[in-house]
Structure formats: C-alpha cells, structure tokens
Amino acid sequence: MPPFDVPEGDPFGPHNLPYGVFSPAGSTDRRVGVRLGDHVLDAGAAAAALGSPYVSVLARPTLNPLLAAGRTAWSDIRRALTAWVTVPSHQDTVAPLLHPLSAVTLHLPFEVADYVDFYASENHARNVGQIFRPDAADSLTPNWKHLPIGYHGRSGTVVVSGTDVVRPSGQRKAPTDPVPLFGPSVRLDIEAEVGFVVGTPSSMGSPVTLSAFRDHVFGLCLLNDWSARDIQAWEYVPLGPFLGKSFATSVSAWITPLDALEDARIAPPARTHPLLPYLDDAEEEPGGYDLRISVAVNGHTISEPPFSTMYWTAAQQLAHMTVNGASLRTGDLYGSGTVSGPTERERGSLLELTWNGTAPLDLPAGKRTFLEDDDEVTLTAWAPGPNGTRVGLGEVRGRITPAS
Amino acid sequence: MPPFDVPEGDPFGPHNLPYGVFSPAGSTDRRVGVRLGDHVLDAGAAAAALGSPYVSVLARPTLNPLLAAGRTAWSDIRRALTAWVTVPSHQDTVAPLLHPLSAVTLHLPFEVADYVDFYASENHARNVGQIFRPDAADSLTPNWKHLPIGYHGRSGTVVVSGTDVVRPSGQRKAPTDPVPLFGPSVRLDIEAEVGFVVGTPSSMGSPVTLSAFRDHVFGLCLLNDWSARDIQAWEYVPLGPFLGKSFATSVSAWITPLDALEDARIAPPARTHPLLPYLDDAEEEPGGYDLRISVAVNGHTISEPPFSTMYWTAAQQLAHMTVNGASLRTGDLYGSGTVSGPTERERGSLLELTWNGTAPLDLPAGKRTFLEDDDEVTLTAWAPGPNGTRVGLGEVRGRITPAS
Numbered sequence: 001m002p003p004f005d006v007p008e009g010d011p012f013g014p015h016n017l018p019y020g021v022f023s024p025a026g027s028t029d030r031r032v033g034v035r036l037g038d039h040v041l042d043a044g045a046a047a048a049a050l051g052s053p054y055v056s057v058l059a060r061p062t063l064n065p066l067l068a069a070g071r072t073a074w075s076d077i078r079r080a081l082t083a084w085v086t087v088p089s090h091q092d093t094v095a096p097l098l099h100p101l102s103a104v105t106l107h108l109p110f111e112v113a114d115y116v117d118f119y120a121s122e123n124h125a126r127n128v129g130q131i132f133r134p135d136a137a138d139s140l141t142p143n144w145k146h147l148p149i150g151y152h153g154r155s156g157t158v159v160v161s162g163t164d165v166v167r168p169s170g171q172r173k174a175p176t177d178p179v180p181l182f183g184p185s186v187r188l189d190i191e192a193e194v195g196f197v198v199g200t201p202s203s204m205g206s207p208v209t210l211s212a213f214r215d216h217v218f219g220l221c222l223l224n225d226w227s228a229r230d231i232q233a234w235e236y237v238p239l240g241p242f243l244g245k246s247f248a249t250s251v252s253a254w255i256t257p258l259d260a261l262e263d264a265r266i267a268p269p270a271r272t273h274p275l276l277p278y279l280d281d282a283e284e285e286p287g288g289y290d291l292r293i294s295v296a297v298n299g300h301t302i303s304e305p306p307f308s309t310m311y312w313t314a315a316q317q318l319a320h321m322t323v324n325g326a327s328l329r330t331g332d333l334y335g336s337g338t339v340s341g342p343t344e345r346e347r348g349s350l351l352e353l354t355w356n357g358t359a360p361l362d363l364p365a366g367k368r369t370f371l372e373d374d375d376e377v378t379l380t381a382w383a384p385g386p387n388g389t390r391v392g393l394g395e396v397r398g399r400i401t402p403a404s
Numbered sequence: 405m406p407p408f409d410v411p412e413g414d415p416f417g418p419h420n421l422p423y424g425v426f427s428p429a430g431s432t433d434r435r436v437g438v439r440l441g442d443h444v445l446d447a448g449a450a451a452a453a454l455g456s457p458y459v460s461v462l463a464r465p466t467l468n469p470l471l472a473a474g475r476t477a478w479s480d481i482r483r484a485l486t487a488w489v490t491v492p493s494h495q496d497t498v499a500p501l502l503h504p505l506s507a508v509t510l511h512l513p514f515e516v517a518d519y520v521d522f523y524a525s526e527n528h529a530r531n532v533g534q535i536f537r538p539d540a541a542d543s544l545t546p547n548w549k550h551l552p553i554g555y556h557g558r559s560g561t562v563v564v565s566g567t568d569v570v571r572p573s574g575q576r577k578a579p580t581d582p583v584p585l586f587g588p589s590v591r592l593d594i595e596a597e598v599g600f601v602v603g604t605p606s607s608m609g610s611p612v613t614l615s616a617f618r619d620h621v622f623g624l625c626l627l628n629d630w631s632a633r634d635i636q637a638w639e640y641v642p643l644g645p646f647l648g649k650s651f652a653t654s655v656s657a658w659i660t661p662l663d664a665l666e667d668a669r670i671a672p673p674a675r676t677h678p679l680l681p682y683l684d685d686a687e688e689e690p691g692g693y694d695l696r697i698s699v700a701v702n703g704h705t706i707s708e709p710p711f712s713t714m715y716w717t718a719a720q721q722l723a724h725m726t727v728n729g730a731s732l733r734t735g736d737l738y739g740s741g742t743v744s745g746p747t748e749r750e751r752g753s754l755l756e757l758t759w760n761g762t763a764p765l766d767l768p769a770g771k772r773t774f775l776e777d778d779d780e781v782t783l784t785a786w787a788p789g790p791n792g793t794r795v796g797l798g799e800v801r802g803r804i805t806p807a808s
Contacts, residue, residue, distance in 0.1 A: 113559075113560055114558050114559055114560045115556075116646075119643060141641055141642060142577075143575075143577075143584075143638055143639060143641070146575065146577075146583075146584050147575055147584075147638075147639060149639065149642075149643055149646075150643070150646050151555065151556070151643040151644045151645075151646050152519075152555070152556035152557055152558055152646070152650070153556055154518050154556055154730060155517075155518055155559075156517055156518045156730070156731055156732070156733045156736070157608060157730050157731060159608075166608070166609040166729050168728035168729050169611075169727060169728060169729070170727060170728045171547075171550065171551055171680065173546075173547075173550075179550075179678075180547075180550050180551075180680065182680045182681070182682070204561060204563075204570070204651075204652070205570040205808050206808070207573075228728070231728065234547055234551075235547060235551060235553065236642070236643075236644070237545050237547070238545060238553075238640070238644070239523060239553055239554070239555040239640075239644040239645065240555045240640070240642070240643040240644020240645070241555075241643065241644070242520075242553075242554050242555050242556070243724070243725075243727065243728040243730070244728075246556070246725075246728060246730045247608075247728040247729045247730050248608070248729075274583075276575065276584065276586045277586070278586070320647070321647075321650075323573060323574060323647065324572035324573060324574045324632070324635065324647040324648075324650060324651040325570050325572050325573070325651045325652075325808065326558060326560070326561050326647070326650040326651050327560055327561060328560070329560045332560070404609050404610070404729065
C-alpha cells in the first residue's frame with residue numbers, strides 16, 4: 001500500500017520521521033503531524049487509535065507539549081512512531097490517518113519563545129570581515145575564536161516555510177550620502193542557517209553544560225535569516241542588528257529530531273585557540289553535524305554550504321548562551337549563523353556570493369547581486385542516515401513580494 | 405473605611421489604579437489586581453460582583469487578555485474601576501475584595517512576548533561615548549540623531565521586582581589581559597529605564613505610525629536592565645550586547661496605564677536634526693512623559709534621572725521598530741534605554757555615575773564603583789497627576805546574590 005511503501009532512498013522514509021503541525025484539507029484544525037515520504041501522519045489520532053500513553057502530548061495544535069516532554073518521552077514516542085509506520089499489523093489502523101502532503105496546510109510548528117542567532121562559521125565571519133574591514137590585520141574580531149558570538153532576534157516574526165516575505169523599508173545611508181534615505185531595501189539578502197529547537201527548559205542561575213545539550217535540544221530545522229544589508233549597515237553600530245533582520249525569519253515546517261541524526265554526528269573543525277573549560281569540547285561526544293545544504297534562487301542552485309565546517313557547535317552555543325545563568329524555555333530557537341564553506345560555491349549569503357554586490361551571479365532569470373521582487377529562495381538539506389540512507393531536512397521556501 | 409480612604413496625596417490614589425497580578429495570602433492562585441493605596445483590589449472578583457461585562461478579561465491569571473482587549477476596553481474598564489473604588493454605594497461590595505499589599509505575593513504581571521531595549525537618552529549616549537571612545541570627534545555615533553537605536557533582549561529572563569539577581573559569570577578580557585578570563589562579573593551595573601507594554605498587536609508588513617502609539621501601547625513600568633559591563637565589553641563587537649544583559653531584566657509589579665499619565669505628557673527636547681517623515685513628531689501630540697525617577701542603593705538615593713530629557717519618545721521607538729514591517733504582539737515590552745539627565749546626580753547607571761569606576765561613590769555602606777553582593781537596588785518614580793497630585797509608578801527592587 002502506497003503510504004507505507006515509501007520508495008527506497010526516500011530521504012523522508014521511516015528512518016527520519018520529522019515533526020510538524022498541519023491542517024487537513026478543508027479544515028483549520030491544527031494537529032501534530034509526522035512526515036512519511038509524501039504523506040503526513042496525524043500523530044495524535046494514531047496515538048489515540050493505538051492506545052499510546054502519549055496521546056495528550058501528540059493530540060495538540062502545536063509541538064510545544066512534545067518539546068516540553070523531555071528526552072525520555074522523545075525517545076519513547078519516536079520508537080512508537082517507527083513501529084506504527086513499519087509494523088504490518090498496524091497498517092490498517094494507520095493508513096487512514098495518512099494525509100497526502102500536497103493536500104494539507106503546514107503551520108509554524110511551535111510557539112517560539114526567545115530567538116537567538118549566532119555567527120559560528122569561520123568562513124562566513126572571515127568573508128564578512130574582508131568585505132567590511134579590508135584594512136584590518138585580522139578578518140576576525142579578537143573575540144571570535146574565544147566565544148560563539150550571538151545576539152537576540154525577534155521571535156514574533158519567525159514564519160513557516162512558504163510564507164511570503166514583504167521587502168522591508170527602512171533607513172539607509174551610504175558613506176557618500178549626506179543624509180539618510182528612506183525606502184525599500186535595495187540589498188535584500190538571505191542567510192542559510194540551521195536552527196536548533198529547545199525542548200527541556202532550565203532554571204535561572206543554572207548554566208547548561210556541553211554534555212547536557214541533548215537533554216535540552218529536541219531537534220533542528222533549516223532557517224533563512226533574511227537580512228536587509230543596507231538597513232543593517234546604517235543601524236548596527238554600536239548595539240547590533242535590529243530592523244535589518246527583524247522583519248522575517250523563515251523556518252522549515254518540519255523539525256528533525258536529533259535522534260534521527262545520530263549517523264550525521266561528526267567532530268567539529270580542529271580548534272586553533274585554547275578554549276575556556278565551559279566551551280572545551282575536546283573530551284565531549286562529537287558536537288558537529290554533517291548537513292549538506294543547498295541554496296536555490298528560482299529553482300536554480302547557487303550554493304551548497306556544508307554545515308560540517310562550522311567552527312562552533314550547537315552544544316557550545318547552548319553552553320555559552322546559559323553560562324551567565326540565563327534560563328531556557330521550551331520553544332527557544334537558536335540559529336547557527338550563516339553557513340559558509342571554504343569555496344565560492346559554498347557561501348551561504350548573497351553578500352558573500354556576490355562579494356558585496358561587486359560580482360553579480362549570472363542566473364537563468366538574469367544577473368543578481370541581491371534579491372529582486374518575486375525571487376523565490378529555497379533551502380534544502382540532507383544528512384547521512386543509517387545504512388547509507390539520507391535524512392532529509394524540511395525545505396525553507398520564501399518569495400519576495402514588493403514593499404508595501 | 406480605610407481601604408477607600410486613601411490618604412490625600414497618596415501617589416497610588418484612585419487617580420492612578422495600576423494593574424498587576426497577585427496571589428492572596430496563603431494562596432498560589434493568580435489574579436489581576438489593581439493597586440489602591442496600600443491595598444490590592446481583586447479586579448476579577450469585583451467585576452463579577454458588580455456585573456461588569458469585562459469579567460472575562462479581568463478574572464484571569466495574567467494581564468495579557470486585558471492588554472489584548474484594546475483601547476476602548478482599556479478606557480471602559482478604567483472608568484468602571486474608578487467608580488468601584490470611589491462611589492460610596494459600591495463600598496460594601498468592594499471592601500472585602502481589597503487585600504493588604506503587605507499580605508499578597510506579586511507576580512510578573514504579563515507574559516513577555518518580544519523584549520527590545522533602546523538607547524534613547526542623549527546624555528547617556530554621550531557619556532558612554534566619552535567613556536569608551538574618548539578620542540572620537542563626536543561622542544554620538546553618526547546614526548544616533550537619525551534613528552532610535554535599539555536591539556532585542558531576552559524576554560525569558562524578564563523578572564518581577566523583588567526577584568534576587570544572581571551575579572552572572574562569563575568571559576571578560578581587559579586590553580592588558582593576554583587571554584580572556586572566566587569568572588563572576590566584577591563590573592555589575594544597573595540601567596534605570598522605563599518599559600512600555602504593547603497591548604494591541606499589529607500585522608506583519610504594516611508599520612505602526614506615530615499617531616497610532618496610544619492604540620497599541622497599554623502602559624508603562626519601571627525597568628532595571630542589569631548589565632555586566634566586563635562581559636559586555638568583550639562580547640559586543642560586532643553584533644551587540646548578549647550575555648552582558650541576558651541574565652536578568654527586572655520590571656515593576658505594577659503597569660501604569662497611559663490613561664493615568666495624561667497630565668505628565670510633555671514635548672520632547674528640541675530636535676537638532678531633521679527627521680525622516682515616519683519619525684517626525686513636530687505635528688504630533690506631545691510624545692514625552694515627565695517621569696521623575698530615583699535610584700537607590702541599599703536605601704540611599706544616588707541619582708534622580710529625569711525621563712523628560714529623553715531625546716526619542718516611546719511613540720518614535722514604536723514607529724521605528726515596525727517601519728520595516730515587523731509585527732507587534734500582545735505582551736511585547738520595550739525599554740527606553742538608560743535615562744540620564746544632564747547633571748552628575750541625574751545619571752541612570754553606575755558606569756556613568758562613577759565614570760567607569762574611576763570616581764567611586766561614597767555611600768553609607770562604603771565606596772562603590774559597581775555593585776557588590778547583597779547590594780539592593782530600588783528604582784522608584786512619580787509623575788504629575790491631575791490637580792497637583794502625583795502618580796506613583798511601581799518600584800523595581802532587586803538584590804544581588806553571589807555567583808552560583
């Protein structure tokens with residue numbers, strides 16, 4: 001039967017099982033869904049039909065109760081789901097609860113508590129340094145190799161894949177402009193990132209150690225941190241990005257549990273500087289993830305950023321974010337920062353790909369420095385799975401609409 | 405009868421009526437309360453007893469439903485509350501619903517959505533510029549007079565007045581240190597601010613104009629944006645403050661509705677630079693508020709920052725924050741930035757008051773550059789009210805406990 005019979009090699013086979021929130025065709029009801037191939041399993045209905053003790057966690061309109069349930073529940077539920085979609089005796093019960101992906105509406109899968117964005121790719125940071133501070137002795141700021149630089153973003157404008165992005169307006173001022181100008185951004189960019197979703201909260205005053213990462217973080221998703229470079233350049237000294245980023249951040253509709261990515265775990269790049277004990281992961285389990293990202297504009301692939309090259313791991317970011325005693329809440333989201341590999345075709349932003357607009361990309365739709373209205377950007381990714389399989393991450397798609 | 409008979413001149417008389425959330429003595433139940441003198445009125449119970457149509461908004465464990473109800477409801481409810489606590493015929497009904505303030509527990513009054521902090525005092529910005537960039541031609545950055553600089557903070561660590569603040573640990577590196585050090589902050593500071601609370605949300609892509617300020621903002625409170633200057637100094641280039649601020653932000657337990665502050669509205673300082681149309685308030689109603697703040701350490705007043713000197717108004721901050729299309733949510737909180745007046749005794753941070761630790765304050769408890777463990781900081785404020793009265797803002801109190 002087709003829903004169970006996911007084609008060999010499908011990156012959304014039963015080895016993956018990412019979570020989202022969907023409405024069935026013709027309904028506005030929101031339900032937790034689990035993706036299987038080109039179908040979505042109504043997880044709450046399946047839990048009820050099969051007598052799962054986790055029905056109260058799964059029969060909900062958002063992933064937050066699942067996120068809050070903690071690691072033991074996450075493992076139990078994943079084990080149960082795997083059985084539901086693979087054991088033949090469940091097929092008659094489960095098959096009617098599978099909805100074709102093409103027929104459902106996908107929603108932002110969880111309520112975002114705090115949103116933090118990092119800056120953890122050395123290639124990205126060096127490219128940005130060379131572009132904006134060409135005369136500096138070092139393209140990295142002095143703190144870069146000692147701590148994962150991050151800042152808070154706007155959680156209220158995190159949107160699900162497929163949501164249109166209105167071109168933001170704002171102030172900009174080139175060094176040659178006598179006064180600031182106001183208008184639609186003319187340097188609208190993407191940032192290809194990976195977002196990490198916190199499940200288990202922590203208490204104020206209690207830092208989360210490197211080794212507790214997997215007790216607190218439920219899973220990950222692709223994330224596009226849309227950036228208006230002209231607005232950002234004028235506003236960001238001295239307190240950091242604000243309106244250049246806060247208009248929209250897109251995440252995939254599917255949250256991939258860390259448990260699906262066991263085979264993708266790898267050591268991060270060799271550390272070039274000694275780290276303070278709370279960040280020193282030399283004796284820890286591998287903290288990196290081998291995720292192969294693709295960036296496409298209007299269907300044309302422009303870059304393939306390798307997440308394996310990130311200098312700072314998600315576990316280090318979590319340890320840093322809480323070392324001052326800041327607490328975590330269920331639904332906290334943090335972005336890795338733009339993922340850029342060492343070569344030109346591996347850069348995760350147009351800023352880098354076009355070297356600040358000086359080297360336009362020649363795309364089928366025409367030359368591009370930054371995004372034009374109606375451009376559609378799609379991020380996709382996969383990771384190595386068990387037995388040579390691929391684990392697909394949910395795509396992040398967004399189309400630019402004209403300034404309002 | 406005492407509860408109704410608030411003493412003449414009490415800054416929490418019936419002309420004020422700020423909102424909070426309390427638990428009665430011996431209960432963990434949370435209820436919306438309205439402060440009257442030294443008592444708290446159980447607003448939901450009063451609404452029920454007096455047949456108010458707003459019982460569903462007031463008989464709740466948080467202010468969020470009231471915040472979301474919108475300006476017309478805010479005015480109606482305030483009018484009703486005023487009658488309940490002043491019309492003699494209501495006294496028998498209302499008196500039993502008044503709890504002595506000393507007997508109740510006060511809670512964080514609303515669920516904070518996004519938290520943004522601004523940098524809107526010219527005196528503060530110039531002091532900081534002179535301290536950190538003594539050789540710069542202008543103590544203000546080039547953008548300062550063109551836009552209200554702001555950044556996002558951590559909403560999950562906003563705490564109510566009275567909550568202890570654990571001294572944060574983190575990385576610091578003085579220019580003379582060969583490598584960063586880790587340990588408890590040795591430059592723990594305060595920032596005396598005013599926080600604005602958003603009630604009515606807005607849609608993505610739809611900026612909120614200057615004149616719509618009072619349709620969206622419900623009220624204000626005092627806010628202490630605790631800051632670890634040593635952590636901040638090492639981390640903040642290039643993406644702004646992060647761990648130097650994210651460990652705690654304290655707000656008062658009482659939210660003063662804007663409707664209680666009509667007599668405190670004043671014009672902001674004269675603008676020295678032309679403003680872009682979306683920020684130009686020359687033809688708008690007065691956007692400033694005459695709030696007289698006091699900062700005390702261990703009961704000793706060290707400063708009296710005047711909010712009337714703020715260059716950027718809360719209406720301008722709201723217009724700026726949304727001009728790129730960023731949406732507002734009920735419960736969004738934004739801080740004014742440190743309030744500093746032109747004279748030494750009007751500075752809102754120890755950084756300024758001690759000129760970065762070079763001029764210690766001589767307090768009864770001993771000399772202070774930055775905060776020591778067990779120091780308790782209290783912010784209080786009042787504003788001119790009708791007929792020569794004073795409108796009190798709820799205090800913000802916090803004691804420093806040793807690093808964990």
